[in-house]
Amino acid sequence: MNTPTFLSSLMQMPIISRALKPSQKVGIICASGRILSSAPALRNCGVDDLSCVVIAGAEDLPAMQNVIQNTGHLNNAKLAEELATLAKQTVNENPDIGAILLECTEMSPGKPALLFLPRQQPGEVRIKSRIASADRLPAL
Numbered sequence: 001m002n003t004p005t006f007l008s009s010l011m012q013m014p015i016i017s018r019a020l021k022p023s024q025k026v027g028i029i030c031a032s033g034r035i036l037s038s039a040p041a042l043r044n045c046g047v048d049d050l051s052c053v054v055i056a057g058a059e060d061l062p063a064m065q066n067v068i069q070n071t072g073h074l075n076n077a078k079l080a081e082e083l084a085t086l087a088k089q090t091v092n093e094n095p096d097i098g099a100i101l102l103e104c105t106e107m108s109p110g111k112p113a114l115l116f117l118p119r120q121q122p123g124e125v126r127i128k129s130r131i132a133s134a135d136r137l138p139a140l
Contacts, residue, residue: 009103010045016099017052024098026053027090029083031064031104033057054097056090058083058104067106074106083107 016026030036033055047053058064063079065071083102091097102108 008041008045009101010041010047012101013042013053014046016101017047020098023096025051025094025096027056027087027094027097027100028053029056029058029087029090029100029102029104029107031057031068031106032059034059036103054090054094056086058086058107061086064106079106 010028013026020026028036034057036042036057037055042050042053059068061079061082063075063082066073066075067079087100091100
């Protein structure tokens, strides 16, 4: 079949980047930060300037290890908790993040946990699809 198929949430990067302020970055939480950082995937999805992204790999999270090692065991609640902690840490370390993109199908359980991700600046959260607007995160 000659029908284009788009499977990666990274395809949303040009849209997300253009929706942010020029000084803001996109935080990408992915299964392996080491692999994504060195792969051509971002460039192939329209990201020519890597300084506009912050990549946070979930490869060291215990729940993600179960996915990566294909153990057959996935605790969605634990994965959601670990992803929320990783997202909070990433945003707090990089206050110029304006949106978060989850790049891994297995991260879907983590989306609800990101809805009320605490941050030290006032605001509220809005999540649509795989994007969380970081400048609208509630205060601690």
